[in-house]
Amino acid sequence: MRIRKKYLFYALAFTSAIVAAGVSAIDSTISNLYIPNAWAFGFSCFLVGTFISLLIVIIFSIPVNNKESLGTKIIDPSFKRIRLVRKEEIKFHMIAGLGNAVLTLGYLSLLSILGDPSTVLPFSQIVILYLIIIESITEKNMPTLSEIQSSIIVTFGAILVSISLTGSISLEAFAIVFLVVNPAWVVFSIYQRKLKLLKIDNRPNDSLNIRLWNVIFACIITTILIVIYDMFMGTGYLIEGISASIEHFNWVALTMGVTFFSYVFYIRALGIGKASVTQAVRASAVLFAIPFALIVSYYNVIPPFSTDPVMILIKIIGTILVILGIISFALAMTKAYVFITVNPGYPIDETMNKLWNIRGVTRVTATAGKFDFIIKIRIRTLVKGYEKIIRKLEEIEAINKFKWESVLKEWEDI
Amino acid sequence: MINAYILISIRPGKSDNIIRNMRKIENIEKISVVAGDYDVVVRVQVKTLEKLLKVTDKLQLIDGVKKTITQVIEKEIAL
Numbered sequence: 027m028r029i030r031k032k033y034l035f036y037a038l039a040f041t042s043a044i045v046a047a048g049v050s051a052i053d054s055t056i057s058n059l060y061i062p063n064a065w066a067f068g069f070s071c072f073l074v075g076t077f078i079s080l081l082i083v084i085i086f087s088i089p090v091n092n093k094e095s096l097g098t099k100i101i102d103p104s105f106k107r108i109r110l111v112r113k114e115e116i117k118f119h120m121i122a123g124l125g126n127a128v129l130t131l132g133y134l135s136l137l138s139i140l141g142d143p144s145t146v147l148p149f150s151q152i153v154i155l156y157l158i159i160i161e162s163i164t165e166k167n168m169p170t171l172s173e174i175q176s177s178i179i180v181t182f183g184a185i186l187v188s189i190s191l192t193g194s195i196s197l198e199a200f201a202i203v204f205l206v207v208n209p210a211w212v213v214f215s216i217y218q219r220k221l222k223l224l225k226i227d228n229r230p231n232d233s234l235n236i237r238l239w240n241v242i243f244a245c246i247i248t249t250i251l252i253v254i255y256d257m258f259m260g261t262g263y264l265i266e267g268i269s270a271s272i273e274h275f276n277w278v279a280l281t282m283g284v285t286f287f288s289y290v291f292y293i294r295a296l297g298i299g300k301a302s303v304t305q306a307v308r309a310s311a312v313l314f315a316i317p318f319a320l321i322v323s324y325y326n327v328i329p330p331f332s333t334d335p336v337m338i339l340i341k342i343i344g345t346i347l348v349i350l351g352i353i354s355f356a357l358a359m360t361k362a363y364v365f366i367t368v369n370p371g372y373p374i375d376e377t378m379n380k381l382w383n384i385r386g387v388t389r390v391t392a393t394a395g396k397f398d399f400i401i402k403i404r405i406r407t408l409v410k411g412y413e414k415i416i417r418k419l420e421e422i423e424a425i426n427k428f429k430w431e432s433v434l435k436e437w438e439d440i
Numbered sequence: 441m442i443n444a445y446i447l448i449s450i451r452p453g454k455s456d457n458i459i460r461n462m463r464k465i466e467n468i469e470k471i472s473v474v475a476g477d478y479d480v481v482v483r484v485q486v487k488t489l490e491k492l493l494k495v496t497d498k499l500q501l502i503d504g505v506k507k508t509i510t511q512v513i514e515k516e517i518a519l
Contacts (some may be wrong), residue, residue, distance in 0.1 A: 361472075363481055365476060378515065378517060391443075391513045391514075392514045393445065393511035395509060395510060400445055428476055429476060430477065431476035432475045433473070435470045435473045436473070437459070437471045
């Protein structure tokens with residue numbers, strides 16, 4: 027069956043969002059019915075997740091013809107086969123693994139406090155608030171009005187959604203959201219991106235091996251964290267986690283298997299369409315979480331929804347605010363081409379790498395013709411384009427001249 | 441696969457019609473209307489140089505296209 031690339035992109039991005047919402051409902055069921063302890067559940071997720079991810083990546087490594095494997099063909103063109111972690115990846119995997127471990131433990135604690143998956147999911151979107159704060163501190167850049175506006179809309183939207191279920195606010199949940207889940211999410215996403223940008227055997231790093239090794243490292247780090255916690259607090263969460271993994275293997279395997287595919291669909295959508303649109307579409311998981319929450323509520327897994335119209339209205343407004351905030355943040359990007367001519371006597375690869383290392387540069391191409399390089403840029407505002415890009419370009423000695431061409435409108439054959 | 445950028449200068453007042461015609465041409469991956477020395481940047485993916493010539497030819501035949509500059513991509517790093 028042939029499907030237009032454009033429809034395939036939307037199908038993948040929306041499937042990823044629906045699957046992510048479904049995962050939160052499965053997690054909520056496991057947390058409420060089988061493994062109420064967040065530490066034990068978190069450890070169990072990574073232990074079973076390692077086995078499941080390994081199995082999936084081995085299946086995707088099956089060769090289909092001389093050069094390609096199943097994974098190359100249907101998941102990620104950069105994927106060859108399952109491989110060992112490389113020396114240059116270890117540092118990034120350790121930090122990303124720590125981020126994933128802390129994030130998962132925080133998320134599961136949140137789920138055990140709040141119960142309702144449609145309340146927990148919007149909190150993950152607050153991560154943009156942190157990304158803006160980090161950018162402001164590390165790059166000495168003042169955030170723009172639209173950035174502040176979008177992050178405030180998302181934050182307040184998520185807070186509104188969290189009020190709606192019971193009509194009360196849990197301060198403990200807020201502390202976990204703001205101090206544990208989102209900072210860990212920032213670390214996880216930054217280092218995951220660093221891993222994706224690495225080149226392995228002259229090919230871009232593939233998403234399947236990144237995911238597999240991330241789960242393995244997260245499993246090791248969670249084990250260390252739990253052992254330390256057990257030693258100091260006199261608890262037995264490690265043993266509880268191991269027995270929960272055996273006892274409820276099917277449930278945990280289901281959530282980890284589905285999570286793996288949600289991630290894979292997301293990466294695949296990113297490979298076809300624009301990152302901003304993919305991110306915006308994925309924000310709809312917040313909306314899709316509501317029907318899933320209604321289903322688990324119907325089966326009495328979580329307390330029934332409030333029927334108070336004011337509470338329902340607050341939930342709807344909160345959900346709309348989160349989605350709107352993310353969409354306006356994701357789509358309000360400025361793009362530009364820079365055409366560059368260089369002086370003779372400088373190696374092309376070196377200049378290419380220098381250009382690639384500038385933040386905001388999404389594509390570097392060495393070309394034959396009037397210009398030596400054409401780079402594509404994606405930044406939030408034109409002011410940042412000057413601060414982040416132009417100053418850096420001026421620092422590269424090899425560059426003789428450059429022309430900045432701002433993109434006004436774009437059509438893409440996706 | 442051969443990838444290339446084609447930088448296009450157009451006559452004022454014809455942009456809508458030009459873009460509409462460009463969107464009908466096969467092998468064009470992306471059309472960006474830009475502000476600067478050029479008016480439109482087109483990214484093309486073709487199998488052979490002959491096909492690249494055909495795309496350039498079709499672009500030049502569009503009423504209102506003043507000048508094209510083709511930049512063939514030799515090496516690329518992208519997200």
